[in-house]
Amino acid sequence: MSWNxxxxxxxxxxxxxxxxxxxxxxxxxxxTAGNGDExxxxxxxxxxxxxxxxxxxxxxxxxxxxxxxxxxVVSVGGLTEASVYTAxxxxxxxxxxxxxxxxxxxxxxxxxxxxxxxxxxxALFFQLGDGAIIRNDGTDFYTxxxxxxxxxxxxxxxxxxxxxxxxxxxxxxxxxxVDELAILTDGLxxxxxxxxxxxxxxxxxxxxxxxxxxxxxGLKRETLSRRLAEYLQSxxxxxxxxxxxxxxxxTRI
Amino acid sequence: xxxxxxSFEQIPFGSDNFADNPEPRCPCVLLLDTSGSMxxxxxxxxxxxxxxxxxxxxxxxxxxxxxxxxxxxxxxxxVESDFHTVPNFRPRDLEVTGDTPLGAAINTGIDxxxxxxxxxxxxxxxxxxxWIILITDGAxxxxxxxxxxxxxxxxxxxxxxxxxxxxxxxxMATLSGIxxxxxxxxxxxxxREFFLWLSASMKMVSSKNPGSNVNLIPPSGWTEL
Numbered sequence: 001m002s003w004n005x006x007x008x009x010x011x012x013x014x015x016x017x018x019x020x021x022x023x024x025x026x027x028x029x030x031x032t033a034g035n036g037d038e039x040x041x042x043x044x045x046x047x048x049x050x051x052x053x054x055x056x057x058x059x060x061x062x063x064x065x066x067x068x069x070x071x072x073v074v075s076v077g078g079l080t081e082a083s084v085y086t087a088x089x090x091x092x093x094x095x096x097x098x099x100x101x102x103x104x105x106x107x108x109x110x111x112x113x114x115x116x117x118x119x120x121x122x123a124l125f126f127q128l129g130d131g132a133i134i135r136n137d138g139t140d141f142y143t144x145x146x147x148x149x150x151x152x153x154x155x156x157x158x159x160x161x162x163x164x165x166x167x168x169x170x171x172x173x174x175x176x177x178v179d180e181l182a183i184l185t186d187g188l189x190x191x192x193x194x195x196x197x198x199x200x201x202x203x204x205x206x207x208x209x210x211x212x213x214x215x216x217x218g219l220k221r222e223t224l225s226r227r228l229a230e231y232l233q234s235x236x237x238x239x240x241x242x243x244x245x246x247x248x249x250x251t252r253i
Numbered sequence: 254x255x256x257x258x259x260s261f262e263q264i265p266f267g268s269d270n271f272a273d274n275p276e277p278r279c280p281c282v283l284l285l286d287t288s289g290s291m292x293x294x295x296x297x298x299x300x301x302x303x304x305x306x307x308x309x310x311x312x313x314x315x316x317x318x319x320x321x322x323x324x325x326x327x328x329x330x331x332v333e334s335d336f337h338t339v340p341n342f343r344p345r346d347l348e349v350t351g352d353t354p355l356g357a358a359i360n361t362g363i364d365x366x367x368x369x370x371x372x373x374x375x376x377x378x379x380x381x382x383x384w385i386i387l388i389t390d391g392a393x394x395x396x397x398x399x400x401x402x403x404x405x406x407x408x409x410x411x412x413x414x415x416x417x418x419x420x421x422x423x424x425m426a427t428l429s430g431i432x433x434x435x436x437x438x439x440x441x442x443x444x445r446e447f448f449l450w451l452s453a454s455m456k457m458v459s460s461k462n463p464g465s466n467v468n469l470i471p472p473s474g475w476t477e478l
């Protein structure tokens with residue numbers, strides 16, 4: 001059992017126009033857990049457009065959290081919901097240290113935090129702020145792990161550095177196999193989820209997974225990775241969103 | 254082998270079939286003083302400023318679809334234009350009329366914002382924090398204590414952001430008593446510069462600029478501060 005997976009984080013047209021870098025970050029890796037199981041780790045982060053160090057914050061969030069989860073999975077092998085708080089705490093410390101070093105306010109390092117740790121018969125999801133985690137529910141129907149909160153303003157999301165006790169952090173531990181999942185930042189939410197019903201827009205994902213499932217060698221996966229980045233920068237998508245956008249897709253093979 | 258990869262390249266990947274969501278909306282109410290003291294150049298410059306505002310927003314494709322402008326003049330309090338996206342916001346030129354019922358104008362603006370937000374929710378439209386912009390050159394001629402209280406509550410509950418702009422002659426002390434954010438004094442008749450700043454700020458907000466606070470572009474040029 002392993003995974004076909006691809007992912008890309010690309011700059012939105014508004015970032016390109018104003019000379020800002022891509023402030024989304026994405027990281028994923030396969031590691032061997034303490035008990036020999038294979039674990040898939042994914043972390044994505046969307047740096048706040050208003051924060052001066054947004055790009056650094058999202059990159060730091062991804063690298064520190066991935067490292068934290070890897071350590072937890074490899075050493076103990078016992079994944080719990082507390083693991084999410086441990087990883088978030090490590091990110092908070094790293095961002096605080098960066099703020100202290102640059103002499104800037106901590107909120108200049110505002111970024112969201114979302115992702116998953118997938119073991120053969122267990123899945124841990126976490127999310128703080130905007131974005132969405134989508135999974136195949138086992139019947140080829142794609143569903144969001146958490147639904148959007150319609151009550152909040154689009155420009156007032158939550159960030160990891162808001163509060164070191166992480167009251168806005170959601171986590172969910174499933175004791176069942178998850179065979180397909182996607183993670184996206186809010187630049188794509190408008191395209192991938194119907195807001196009035198809160199249902200995942202199925203055609204958006206079925207076409208992507210159709211190709212990913214049959215990418216049975218490295219070259220095909222490389223081809224798909226490139227096509228994913230091209231797709232995210234296509235006119236079809238850019239006419240609907242000018243924000244940075246991140247998409248990660250994995251299917252078990 | 255190359256053939257296989259060429260064919261793999263042709264496999265459909267990524268659809269252009271997207272969720273049919275309405276564009277998120279960014280509501281903005283202009284509360285504009287048309288009391289007698291605004292006659293002459295001030296009202297002409299204000300009208301010119303509103304036209305500039307519309308023109309600037311139209312040039313930004315996303316802002317043109319997302320920003321919704323409503324316009325209220327006072328006094329008497331008149332809804333000149335209810336919420337419309339920028340292409341459909343076509344206000345008539347304002348003329349000077351009566352006194353300065355500031356309290357009533359603010360109450361109307363807050364009611365309009367609240368109503369618009371319920372309409373968004375009803376229709377599954379996501380939205381940005383509403384903005385209420387007050388521009389006045391005088392002192393209130395009605396009781397504004399209730400309006401001031403509602404502004405404070407609205408800011409506390411993050412229901413909207415309220416900005417007060419004083420034109421020459423404005424009672425800045427009273428404006429400070431109403432607005433939680435420090436009121437800004439317009440330099441001379443720089444309405445055009447003010448509306449250029451406002452449209453730039455709205456463009457920034459409507460292109461999704463997350464932040465726990467409304468992050469304004471620093472006012473430059475048009476304010477006396």
